Amino acid sequence: MLELKGICKNYNPGSVNELCLFQDFDLTVQDGEFVSVVGSNGSGKTSMLNIICGSIDVDQGQILVNGVDIGKQKDFIRQRRIGRVYQDPSKGTCPSMTILENMSLADNKGKPYNLGRGVNKSKLEKYREMLRPLNLGLEDKMGVQVGSLSGGQRQALALLMATMTPIDFLILDEHTAALDPKTAEIIMALTDQVVKEKQVTTIMVTHNLRYAVEYGNRLIMMHEGKVILDKAGEEKVHVDTEQIMAIFNRISVECGN
Amino acid sequence: MALLLSVLEQGMIYGILALGVYITYKILDFPDLTVDGSFPFGAAVTVRLITMGAPAIVTLPAAFLGGALVGICTGLIHVKLKVRDLLSGIIMMTGLYTINLWVAGTGYVAIFNKETIFDNEFVNGIFPVSLGRFKTVIIIFVITMAAKYLLDWYMSTRSGFLLRAVGDNDVIVTSLGVDKGLVKIVGLSIANGLVALSGCIYAQQQRSFEISIGTGAVVIGLANVIIGTSIFKKITFLRVTSSVIIGALIYKACVALAMFAGIDANAIKLITAVLFLIILIVSMEKSGRKARLRQQGE
Numbered sequence: 069m070l071e072l073k074g075i076c077k078n079y080n081p082g083s084v085n086e087l088c089l090f091q092d093f094d095l096t097v098q099d100g101e102f103v104s105v106v107g108s109n110g111s112g113k114t115s116m117l118n119i120i121c122g123s124i125d126v127d128q129g130q131i132l133v134n135g136v137d138i139g140k141q142k143d144f145i146r147q148r149r150i151g152r153v154y155q156d157p158s159k160g161t162c163p164s165m166t167i168l169e170n171m172s173l174a175d176n177k178g179k180p181y182n183l184g185r186g187v188n189k190s191k192l193e194k195y196r197e198m199l200r201p202l203n204l205g206l207e208d209k210m211g212v213q214v215g216s217l218s219g220g221q222r223q224a225l226a227l228l229m230a231t232m233t234p235i236d237f238l239i240l241d242e243h244t245a246a247l248d249p250k251t252a253e254i255i256m257a258l259t260d261q262v263v264k265e266k267q268v269t270t271i272m273v274t275h276n277l278r279y280a281v282e283y284g285n286r287l288i289m290m291h292e293g294k295v296i297l298d299k300a301g302e303e304k305v306h307v308d309t310e311q312i313m314a315i316f317n318r319i320s321v322e323c324g325n
Numbered sequence: 326m327a328l329l330l331s332v333l334e335q336g337m338i339y340g341i342l343a344l345g346v347y348i349t350y351k352i353l354d355f356p357d358l359t360v361d362g363s364f365p366f367g368a369a370v371t372v373r374l375i376t377m378g379a380p381a382i383v384t385l386p387a388a389f390l391g392g393a394l395v396g397i398c399t400g401l402i403h404v405k406l407k408v409r410d411l412l413s414g415i416i417m418m419t420g421l422y423t424i425n426l427w428v429a430g431t432g433y434v435a436i437f438n439k440e441t442i443f444d445n446e447f448v449n450g451i452f453p454v455s456l457g458r459f460k461t462v463i464i465i466f467v468i469t470m471a472a473k474y475l476l477d478w479y480m481s482t483r484s485g486f487l488l489r490a491v492g493d494n495d496v497i498v499t500s501l502g503v504d505k506g507l508v509k510i511v512g513l514s515i516a517n518g519l520v521a522l523s524g525c526i527y528a529q530q531q532r533s534f535e536i537s538i539g540t541g542a543v544v545i546g547l548a549n550v551i552i553g554t555s556i557f558k559k560i561t562f563l564r565v566t567s568s569v570i571i572g573a574l575i576y577k578a579c580v581a582l583a584m585f586a587g588i589d590a591n592a593i594k595l596i597t598a599v600l601f602l603i604i605l606i607v608s609m610e611k612s613g614r615k616a617r618l619r620q621q622g623e
Contacts, residue, residue, distance in 0.1 A: 148502030160500070162493040165486070173486050177501045183479075186486040230500070 070097040070237060070269065075119060075129035077293075089115055090293045093129070101300070102263050102270045104280035106312065107290035108320060113273040116290070117239050120271070122146045133236065148178060151230035151268075153223070155242040160226025163215030167206060167225065170214055171195045174229035198228055202258065220251030224258060231262050238263065240272040244279070252276070256283065277312050287312075291319050328581060334462050336577035337469040338527050339545055340570035343553065344476055345392075345519035346546030347569045351554065352492045353512045358414030358543055359399045360520050362421025363392045365539035367521030368528035369429040372436055375529075381442045384525050385468070392521020393514040395421065400510030418539075425536060432536040441529040442468075461530060468526060472519060473566045479515070488512045520546070541597050548601045549573035555608040576600075 075093040080086050089112050097103055105113050118124040120131060122143035131139045138146055153160055161170050172187045175195075192210065199207040202224050206217075214222060223243060231238060240259065244252035260283050263270050274280050280287055287304050289297035289312065297315060299307050342364060349357035367388035374384050395417065403413040426432060442448070443461045452460045479485045491498045491508040498505040520542070528534045553572020557563050563571075583596050 142504070144499045144502055144504050147500050152500055154496070159494060159496045162490045162497060164493050165489060169486065173490060173497075173501065176483055176486075179483075181483040181487050181501075181503060183482045183484055186481050186483050 069099055069132075069134055070120070071095070071130070071132040072116070072119070073130040073132065075131075076127045077115065077119065077124070078127055081127075088293070090119075090126075090129075093293060093295075095288075095295065097269060097271065099269055100267055101286050102284035103272065103286045103288060104284040105271060105273045105288045105290060106275070106277060106280045106316075108316070110292075111290040112293040113290055114241055117152075117241050117271065117273060120146075120237070121150055121152060121239060149236040150239055151235040151237070152239040153226050153230050153241065153243040155245050157219040157222040157226060157246060158215075160229060161214045161222050164213060166211050166213055167199075167217075168192065168195065168210040170225065170229060171198075171232070174232045177233040198232075199225075202228075202254075218251075220247050220255065223247060223251075223255050227255065227258060227262060231266055231268065235268060238266075238268045238270040240270065240274075242273050242275060245275060259283070277309050277316070281307055281309050281312060289315060328585065330458065330462055332577050332581045333574065334465050334530055335527075336574035337462075337465045337570065338523055338530060339549060339577060340469050340523075340573035341472050341526070342520050342523035342542060342546045343549035343569045343573045344472060344566060345516040345523070346543065347550045347554075347565070348476075348488075348512055348516035348519070350547060350550055351565075352489060353509060353516075354492045355403075355410045355509070355513070356414070357399065357513065357516065358411065359395060359417040359421075359513075359517055360414075360543040360546055361539045361541070362418040362425070363395045363517040363520045363539075364524040364527075364542040365425045365534070365536060366395055366421055366428070367392050367524030368534045368538060369425040369524075370521070371525040371528045372434040372534040373428050373430070375436050375439045375441065376430075376434065381440050381445050381529070384529070385442065385522060388521045388525030389518040392524075393518035395521065396514035396517030397510055399517065400506075400513040403513075404506035404509055421539075422536070425539075429534050429536070434534040435532065436529070436534075437532050441532065442526070443529060465526060465530070468522075469570060472522065473564075473570060476515075476519070476566055477564060484511070488515075541594050544597055544601050545576070548597070548604050549576050551604050551608050552576055 072093060072095045075090045077090040078086060078088050095116070105116070107113050115124065119126055122141060126139065129139070130137050162173065165173070168187055172191070175191065196207040196210065204221050204224060206221060206225065214225065217225070227243070243259070244255050247255060256279055259272070270284070272284065285304060286300040287297070287307055288295055296319070342360070346357070346360060349355045370388050370391045371384040374387055375381065399413050399417045402408050402416060403410055408416070443464055448460065448464065480489065487498060487503060487508050488511065491505050491512070495505045498508055524538070527538065549572045550569050551572070552575050553568040553570070554565065556572065556575070557568035579600060580593070580596065584590065584593070588596065
């Protein structure tokens with residue numbers, strides 16, 4: 069279970085550009101939930117993910133994982149139990165390393181990065197088996213540098229790499245936003261499959277309202293650092309895109325956008 | 326023949342330096358000026374040990390470890406104190422000038438009649454007199470190959486994978502649950518270890534230490550790396566480490582040709598700088614043209 073309690077975050081405190089993003093922000097995510105988060109730009113979606121992962125510090129508040137406060141832990145320590153996929157496909161992989169080397173690197177997460185061999189040849193077939201269901205032909209390109217793959221291929225690989233080792237949370241930060249619509253569909257279907265298979269608690273930020281409605285078992289809308297809509301379980305099933313769009317338009321009008 | 330031997334000897338010595346610069350410049354994307362200090366540091370440690378009467382073979386690991394320590398200091402200044410990469414190197418380079426003088430004793434130390442890795446009972450026993458003139462180049466070749474293969478091996482380990490990853494995309498290193506600052510420090514220490522090793526062999530080949538040998542070492546190293554990596558980019562069977570060493574040989578040959586053509590020895594640094602500029606422009610031109618071609622293709 070993940071709990072954000074009384075989170076306060078100010079950007080540029082003490083200057084004219086001071087921006088209070090979160091004031092006493094609370095959110096609880098139960099184990100096994102697949103939460104879709106929507107909201108306009110600047111509503112605090114990505115900041116929330118960054119706060120969970122430790123990429124930005126909070127001014128006040130607690131971040132509890134199963135009751136333990138991880139707020140003081142360094143980002144790399146927290147991310148030992150978190151898998152994250154970014155909007156930018158190049159952030160989840162190493163471009164100058166091959167597919168095999170990238171997968172080996174991810175497979176070693178949680179184990180010591182010592183002087184043992186970087187690539188375990190005996191796992192080659194296992195990696196191929198993981199890539200085959202993607203139908204992207206990656207299983208035949210194990211020796212190809214990831215930098216020469218397309219954005220969709222890289223993002224699929226990044227998703228597999230992020231979920232290769234046991235993790236408590238999967239964090240998806242607009243991970244289909246930089247892809248063409250067809251590739252985005254493939255990545256989204258793959259995401260759903262991975263989440264169901266691994267039963268991993270997932271938080272997905274997206275601008276695609278249809279994905280937010282179709283996938284996951286809880287939907288949150290954020291606005292100016294607050295949760296303004298939260299539908300889970302049975303309620304979530306009955307939510308449709310028009311409904312969300314209507315709320316979206318209403319708050320946008322209020323803001324003068 | 327003597328000229329050829331000298332080019333091979335010094336080219337390979339600078340090849341080891343280039344391996345170090347390759348780690349910082351190409352892999353870590355860190356322009357490390359520490360090299361101008363760690364190269365003479367390796368030489369200073371070496372002449373100090375030799376004049377103290379230590380066995381010559383000890384100088385190799387001692388210089389490497391000394392250089393590694395220097396690299397760790399640069400890394401700590403950059404990672405922990407958050408000083409910019411270029412400035413961290415400049416601070417270390419400047420400080421090392423004094424430390425090198427302290428370690429060596431003075432600005433110039435000759436070791437003409439001392440035992441070196443090229444001239445001691447053991448190697449003199451192995452090499453027949455007829456091979457005497459090739460002794461130095463053969464020993465340098467062996468050490469250079471050992472350094473190259475050790476580095477190749479390290480790059481294929483899990484720890485080496487992290488080093489390659491951190492320069493490529495440091496976000497992923499954090500995602501893997503590893504402190505990226507620590508990985509950078511490890512990279513800088515290996516790089517400066519190699520540079521100091523190169524300085525160690527250089528001092529023994531020259532049979533002297535001179536405080537100014539470090540001036541421009543980083544430029545020479547960069548030139549070697551850029552020549553090696555841009556000429557042999559297409560040849561896939563050649564490992565990058567080999568290309569970098571060959572780059573150093575080519576560079577040394579160019580400088581030797583310039584000297585042979587009668588250019589004043591005092592002009593060597595100017596030639597180095599101009600040569601480096603030309604290499605840089607040509608290699609940029611090449612990659613620039615390729616980028617344009619790609620754009621047109623699309």
